[in-house]
């Protein structure tokens with residue numbers, strides 16, 4: 164028997180390992196099984212090269228639980244180790260790995276992904292003693308047993324072992340008993356080893372016999388050794404990809420399509436990315452792409468490696484070239500990783516482009532599901548926009564699809580305003596904005612349907628990308644002002660008339676929480692609607708954006724402000740004005756002339772005081788100004804009261820306001836009730 168001390172500076176490093184990697188204890192199993200797989204692959208290579216001439220035999224790696232003795236054993240029939248090799252690979256090399264690791268990550272253990280490189284010694288995270296019983300493939304090799312209880316002291320002894328290969332026996336610690344549970348080990352093997360390239364058996368398969376579950380003779384193989392991504396794309400059918408998707412995500416709908424990644428220069432990377440069908444009501448999940456390193460599962464956190472917008476995709480990526488034992492922030496600045504990310508972006512764009520070109524119909528039918536990914540990509544990555552601009556689509560309210568260029572050609576002649584700006588009209592909701600869409604169509608305009616989750620920022624982006632172009636929602640103004648071609652026709656009313664008309668409607672507007680109305684009088688033609696509601700594109704957009712971005716709460720808190728536009732060309736509006744004039748002029752005329760007098764007086768006072776320095780203005784003069792202002796306001800108040808009194812009983816005013824509100828889905832509660840009752844009485 165030989166005893167020795169492992170070349171470690173720290174007196175006892177295992178408690179440190181344990182503490183550092185507390186949350187990730189489970190990765191020990193991945194490390195043990197992948198070592199066994201590596202040893203197996205090595206013997207296969209040696210056999211291929213003719214260096215090993217014996218029988219390969221059954222190469223299955225076996226994971227065995229012994230609940231009685233509290234051990235978990237990982238056995239392989241790989242190359243095994245001689246005593247010298249144990250000394251070299253386990254006592255020296257593996258330990259130096261641990262030392263490096265500890266030095267590097269003393270302060271920052273959480274930032275590590277994968278924890279590769281910790282290798283063999285991760286077994287001490289869960290064990291109080293580890294034994295290796297191994298026999299090298301080499302002719303005449305003797306079996307040896309190495310054991311270590313977690314101090315830097317180890318023992319090496321002769322051992323009995325018939326077969327070539329290694330058994331790694333972990334004596335599981337009392338506080339890690341979970342790793343003696345069958346279900347826990349099964350689920351870990353499933354997570355980390357599902358696609359390892361050598362068969363891994365965990366116990367025997369079971370079957371139902373006479374109402375009982377009994378073990379069969381057959382190994383319970385937990386992995387598939389040749390996962391789909393390792394195969395040549397040309398040999399695979401759609402069905403294969405769908406089946407594999409189903410294996411990865413059993414409860415998901417069929418994917419839209421997939422991209423088989425396969426590159427070996429300047430880095431090695433294979434994988435399959437799937438575009439999932441998204442149900443808009445379900446939260447998008449970002450941790451669906453699984454990262455593998457030579458078929459060993461590493462993580463499902465792929466930010467930094469996969470471009471942000473593609474983290475919404477599903478699938479697997481396998482690359483031995485992604486540095487796995489480094490921190491995330493390092494990963495994001497790593498040049499090779501950047502290259503990988505760029506490659507994936509390009510590959511995804513190429514694939515989308517070819518589907519678009521080869522089968523536009525099919526592509527269009529998938530667009531509504533695809534749109535989120537592509538929009539997200541264009542918003543977040545300049546280089547993706549440059550590629551996607553040729554196959555991103557716009558959809559109009561009729562359900563027709565256009566590329567950016569096609570759409571521009573379509574609207575260029577009819578929707579350019581007098582300043583040469585191209586106006587893209589859009590609706591967010593076909594039902595709610597129906598009459599505005601119709602008004603636009605009457606003019607021969609095309610209206611886009613932008614009802615996606617990202618359309619608000621997309622509109623802003625496209626305005627920046629497209630030259631001399633603006634996006635306007637159909638209800639953001641009256642149609643003639645959405646696309647101004649000639650000078651807009653002015654109302655024939657004088658300012659007093661317009662004022663009195665506005666006052667009648669203003670006085671009867673219902674109070675709606677956090678909503679403000681500004682009343683305008685416009686000439687919209689005899690056939691236009693008598694009253695309509697618009698909301699400025701700018702205000703609405705600012706409010707929409709504030710919902711996406713923090714730090715914009717100023718806009719979010721502002722009330723929604725709308726315009727109620729009165730059409731002075733419409734007969735009903737003219738009638739109201741005539742009626743108001745005939746019924747109120749006796750009461751109004753003296754008030755109006757009083758107002759004019761006060762206004763003139765106020766103007767004179769202001770002019771007089773503006774010539775003086777502030778300190779030269781006497782108290783008397785200040786009082787005079789204040790009193791005049793007060794008197795003017797009182798008269799205005801009086802005027803409004805007279806008009807309000809008149810309008811209160813005017814059913815047409817109420818009916819028109821309510822119809823406009825109704826058209827915008829803003830008529831609710833008691834106002835809606837009053838409207839219905841009034842309508843019924845009007846029919847009578």
Ligand SMILES: Nc1ncnc2c1ncn2[C@@H]1O[C@H](COP(=O)(O)OP(=O)(O)OP(=O)(O)O)[C@@H](O)[C@H]1O
Pocket residue numbers: 194198199202239241242243244252253256257260279280281282283284329
């Ligand atoms: N089951 C085994 N059979 C044969 N050799 C083994 C076995 N397990 C470990 N070894 C040897 O011990 C060495 C150290 O293993 P360890 O897991 O610490 O690091 P590694 O596998 O080289 O790298 P990694 O850090 O990526 O796991 C291996 O390189 C290998 O030579």
